[in-house]
Amino acid sequence: MVKSNLNFTWQELNQEKAILYEYFRQYLSNQSPTEVLDEFRCLFIEGRSKQLNAREALEKIVFSQQGQEKFDYIINHCCHIIINYWSNKPELQEFIPRLIDIFNSVNPQINYYDRRKKRLLKLVCDFKNTEQYLKLTRLVELLSSSQTIDLSNNKNVGDLAKRYFYLYKDLLLGDEHSQEEKKMIREIRKNNQKCFEFQLSQHIIYRARLVQIARARQISQGAGRIIRRVNNPTLLSEKDLKIAIKQYMGKINQEGTIWQSAQKFLTENKFRRSYREYHRDLYRYLINSISPKQEDYQFANKLKQIFNQIKSPSNSPELTDVAMLSTCRQLLKYLVAATYKQPEHYQFIELVKCLGTVQTITLLIKIVLICPQAKPDLEKRFAILFTHYQSYKLTEVPWLVKSLEHLLVAFSIYFGKIDLSIAKII
Known part of the structure; x- marks a missing residue:
């Protein structure tokens, strides 16, 4: 396990997150959607990966003060890398909602003894309470194949986000999003x-x-x-x-x-x-x-x-x-x-x-x-x-x-x- 490094520099952080981003880009081009989802879950939920460099990069991030501060941005960007890739391929768009299902399956009550898993669980749960995650779920809903909107009495105002295209920029994007994401x-x-x-x-x-x-x-x-x-x-x-x-x-x-x-x-x-x-x-x-x-x-x-x-x-x-x-x-x-x-x-x-x-x-x-x-x-x-x-x-x-x-x-x-x-x- 990588040792905690509270003196992790911003330059080092940029290097480690770049490793994660490139890893998912390569994995997307070589593996099936099911394997990509499984690897995302293994890495961000369980802290393990088939690729040593990716696992070590994530450990350096989660055990550094700077990495913890930027974790929301990093995991959000990894999600967008996957979504952007699948959204351009009609036959793969059905897998996009399953990415959110991974977050929904996280149980915050689990008490891990493994320090790495414990830290990841807290960071992921914190991410789920951010505006970034809310925007991510809205985007996934927007990309869902269904064109009809259920207007049953139990529906919330938030369920109508897909209708109002003039709100997309403010509801889905933030300063942290890349030009590629904004273009999408x-x-x-x-x-x-x-x-x-x-x-x-x-x-x-x-x-x-x-x-x-x-x-x-x-x-x-x-x-x-x-x-x-x-x-x-x-x-x-x-x-x-x-x-x-x-x-x-x-x-x-x-x-x-x-x-x-x-x-x-x-x-x-x-x-x-x-x-x-x-x-x-x-x-x-x-x-x-x-x-x-x-x-x-x-x-x-x-x-x-x-x-x-x-x-x-x-x-x-x-x-x-x-x-x-x-x-x-x-x-x-x-x-x-x-x-x-x-x-x-x-x-x-x-x-x-x-x-x-x-x-x-x-x-x-x-x-x-x-x-x-x-x-x-x-x-x-x-x-x-x-x-x-x-x-x-x-x-x-x-x-x-x-x-x-x-x-x-x-x-x-x-x-x-x-x-x-x-x-x-x-």
């Missing part, structure tokens, strides 16, 4: 977004055809039966989906659609000479066309209070791109959620309650339409909400699920790559 998540997001947008467009076309037939008074003659039914890909009711599409694509005031209103605001930016003008006009732009569902809710006053807390990032009175982006980011922070540790999202709950979901999402979309660079911030704010409520039952927070679904539709309309113009007739 981007590809998954791209494919799932494309799939959802196609399903949404097909459903909208289906609904539009039904409307056309009804208008032609042919529905009673059975004409509607020859149209192939396309299910609603959202979790919204048909009524709510229709309301959402009408709001996001239709005219909502004299200035036209939300998109047209945003373009008008952007065009007028060239005539604004100071941040003060921008600050004033942005407030007017946001309150325009927003009508509270509850008549006694003073939305304009509430928003004014938020604007009073927002300042330019510099002392310069000039209007700059940096100042505009900072303002929009601060708005999203106040309107949705603050941080993972302290979400402070009472404002968002109040907005949903008093404005309604569709107008709340409209308010947020109006911000990112005039400042697309702030869209990642909006996604991050919803990832904070999602993470905060991930262990809640779906029936406990229907307002959150509805908001996530509305954002799914709104993003598809404004930032997607499909033509949904036919939706105007449904």
Whole structure:
């Protein structure tokens, strides 16, 4: 056994973890998935390996202070090496969930006499309580072959992570992930977004055809039966989906659609000479066309209070791109959620309650339409909400699920790559 080395240098640690990474890369290319899983379990759970160099490298890591501090990162990266390799081979993807099964089989109550196994058990159990492990399980769920999502009463909000591709970056990735891992998540997001947008467009076309037939008074003659039914890909009711599409694509005031209103605001930016003008006009732009569902809710006053807390990032009175982006980011922070540790999202709950979901999402979309660079911030704010409520039952927070679904539709309309113009007739 390798002796404990509390003076292990960071350079030595990098050398030992590189040995582990390369070992798994080579093992993946030469062995079957079952053998890879067995070797992963043997090495990280039992502390033994067919390869002496790999076992010694792991021992040096777990018996050093620096190695223990970085163990979560190291085992997580080894998992990603395996997942990345299998995810690129359709015939091997079914083995990915079995990697998580190894962690699920770990019994923290076992009392090992072997010092190596005892240390490994503690480190692995600690890893299972990290945000990294949570992201790993989400990724595995995302890569599972099943495309359907069971929405039984016992399901939690966290079980819906696969649906919301706009949350993938914040829910699945961290600074510690490699460029290869980030690229994989981007590809998954791209494919799932494309799939959802196609399903949404097909459903909208289906609904539009039904409307056309009804208008032609042919529905009673059975004409509607020859149209192939396309299910609603959202979790919204048909009524709510229709309301959402009408709001996001239709005219909502004299200035036209939300998109047209945003373009008008952007065009007028060239005539604004100071941040003060921008600050004033942005407030007017946001309150325009927003009508509270509850008549006694003073939305304009509430928003004014938020604007009073927002300042330019510099002392310069000039209007700059940096100042505009900072303002929009601060708005999203106040309107949705603050941080993972302290979400402070009472404002968002109040907005949903008093404005309604569709107008709340409209308010947020109006911000990112005039400042697309702030869209990642909006996604991050919803990832904070999602993470905060991930262990809640779906029936406990229907307002959150509805908001996530509305954002799914709104993003598809404004930032997607499909033509949904036919939706105007449904």
